[in-house]
Amino acid sequence: MESSLELSNSMSSVSSLLNRSRTFKVLVIGDSGVGKTCLTHRLCAGQFPSRVEATIGVDFREKVMEIDGEKIKLQLWDTAGQERFRKSMVQHYYRNVHAVLFIYDVTRPASFSGLTAWVEECRQNSLGQDIPRFLVGNKSDLRDPHRTEGQVNQDLATGFAKANGMLFFETSAKNPPSKCVTVKQGGGEVPYQQDKLEDIVVALGAKLKRQKKISANTSPYTGSFNVSRKRAEKEQWTCC
Numbered sequence: 001m002e003s004s005l006e007l008s009n010s011m012s013s014v015s016s017l018l019n020r021s022r023t024f025k026v027l028v029i030g031d032s033g034v035g036k037t038c039l040t041h042r043l044c045a046g047q048f049p050s051r052v053e054a055t056i057g058v059d060f061r062e063k064v065m066e067i068d069g070e071k072i073k074l075q076l077w078d079t080a081g082q083e084r085f086r087k088s089m090v091q092h093y094y095r096n097v098h099a100v101l102f103i104y105d106v107t108r109p110a111s112f113s114g115l116t117a118w119v120e121e122c123r124q125n126s127l128g129q130d131i132p133r134f135l136v137g138n139k140s141d142l143r144d145p146h147r148t149e150g151q152v153n154q155d156l157a158t159g160f161a162k163a164n165g166m167l168f169f170e171t172s173a174k175n176p177p178s179k180c181v182t183v184k185q186g187g188g189e190v191p192y193q194q195d196k197l198e199d200i201v202v203a204l205g206a207k208l209k210r211q212k213k214i215s216a217n218t219s220p221y222t223g224s225f226n227v228s229r230k231r232a233e234k235e236q237w238t239c240c
């Protein structure tokens, strides 16, 4: 007969199995000022930060979600867009990455053209083609759907995403759209795609959960970086 100690041990292993969660490292990259910090903040804390400054090195935020009864932790790495604040960190960014969010500003076409350099950086750091990639056009609240110049065309972005095996979203960290918007054009209404922020998180979580082969960590990142921080108001971990 099983002793009470053995029973208690097996009960605690069952309980730890039930509570187990998988942690995925999600790299957030893109030109400086496209809104990586604001977007990750909004995704994790549900708020648009009142004040932001250029990221130095990296900031971490975490989003916990449950999909089909499994706890999934997304560990978002908000990286620096400015070369001078990232160069010593690049090798850390790409180590054991599970997914990448490529961010551009829909009102700054140069940030969209800059994506090729970010794709190239991924290649140079041996990021596998099997790693899920997401393209996010941010600042959709500033988009004027009746104007074409000075803004990134959605069809162009869709084409880029397709060519690079990415899922495409357009949204705003500041005023996240709550539904798909339509605009009057010519005689009728044309759907104008704007995504809810939750759509991105859900797609990310679902894609990672399906990636059974990849080795997700069972505990959060516990290493440390010697990064000097300019922003006192930014904590190292923002859990939600």
Ligand SMILES: Nc1nc2c(ncn2[C@@H]2O[C@H](COP(=O)(O)OP(=O)(O)OP(=O)(O)O)[C@@H](O)[C@H]2O)c(=O)[nH]1
Binding pocket: 030, 031, 032, 033, 034, 035, 036, 037, 038, 039, 052, 053, 054, 055, 056, 079, 080, 081, 082, 138, 139, 140, 141, 142, 171, 172, 173, 174, 175
């Ligand atoms: N209107 C609008 N402004 C935004 C949005 N997202 C970010 N911003 C503004 O864009 C500026 C840059 O935002 P950050 O989040 O610091 O940009 P970043 O990409 O993290 O910049 P680096 O840290 O330099 O790489 C800030 O002034 C934000 O307030 C958005 O969705 N809409």
